[in-house]
Amino acid sequence: EADIYQTPRYLVIGTGKKITLECSQTMGHDKMYWYQQDPGMELHLIHYSYGVNSTEKGDLSSESTVSRIRTEHFPLTLESARPSHTSQYLCASTGGSYEQYFGPGTRLTVT
Amino acid sequence: AQSVAQPEDQVNVAEGNPLTVKCTYSVSGNPYLFWYVQYPNRGLQFLLKYITGDNLVKGSYGFEAEFNKSQTSFHLKKPSALVSDSALYFCAVGYRDDKIIFGKGTRLHILP
Known part of the structure; x- marks a missing residue:
């Protein structure tokens, strides 16, 4: 089991909130990487980072932003949540052995 | 452009029978190929990879995959399926800068 953690696991929040x-x-x-995945569907890369102070947008356009101030920490922020942001968000990392290791995911519901 | 295809949305196999989950890929250059499994409400779990060397690679939980360059395939196999193998399986291809493209996934149902 890879040592990569995501919190919260589940989040239900109202429209317009920052998360x-x-x-x-x-x-x-x-x-490190952030993916967006609708339940049972394919993964889409939304952000990635190759090290501290390095962040890039992925292949799928996203209204979220990320930061990488410390090697071990890669938070994703939505300034104003909308129902279209409802999805599962998966974080992953790799140390140069090519495969990525995934966290358990955060299932976000915006009402 | 890099791409990966999983032609079957769902595969049903009786417990104890061999299983195959298909994957084909398109890459420029040498491929890095992966299989991942996802259980409900969980992240993806790495099963196995092909980077170079022997075309038959063995991974976790008795799974293996065969790299076939001429057919551009990387099918996942297991000699004897278990009910606990029921899950969503993703094939993936690595490309520049350690990024990975995932297939759409194949749902595997093992019937008791």
């Missing part, structure tokens, strides 16, 4: 999804890994990996 931050937390992701932390204890493996010392430089590269």
Whole structure:
């Protein structure tokens, strides 16, 4: 089991609220990723980071933002949540062995 | 452009029978190929990878996959299916800068 953590696991929040999804890994990996996945569907890369102070947008446009101030921490923020943001958000990291290790995910519902 | 295809949305197999979940890919250059499994309300769990070397790679829980360069395939196999193997399986291809493209997923149902 990979040491990558996401909190909260489930979040129900009203439209217009600001939210931050937390992701932390204890493996010392430089590269971290955020994916968006609708239930039972494919994953879409929305953000990635190759190290501290490095962040890039992924292949799927997203209204969220990320930061990477510490190697182990890669939070994702939505300034104003909307129902279209309802989805599952998965965080992953890799340490150079090519495969990515995933956290358990955060299931977000915006009402 | 890199891409990966899983032609079957769902595969049904009787417990104890061999299973195959299909995957084909398109890459420029040498492929990095992966299989992941996802159980309900969980993240993805790494099963196995092909980077280079032996075309038959073995992974977790008795799964294996065969890299076939001429057919651009990387099918996932297991000799004897268990009910607990029922889950969503993703094939993936790695490309530049350690990014990965995932297939749409195949839901595997193992029937008791």
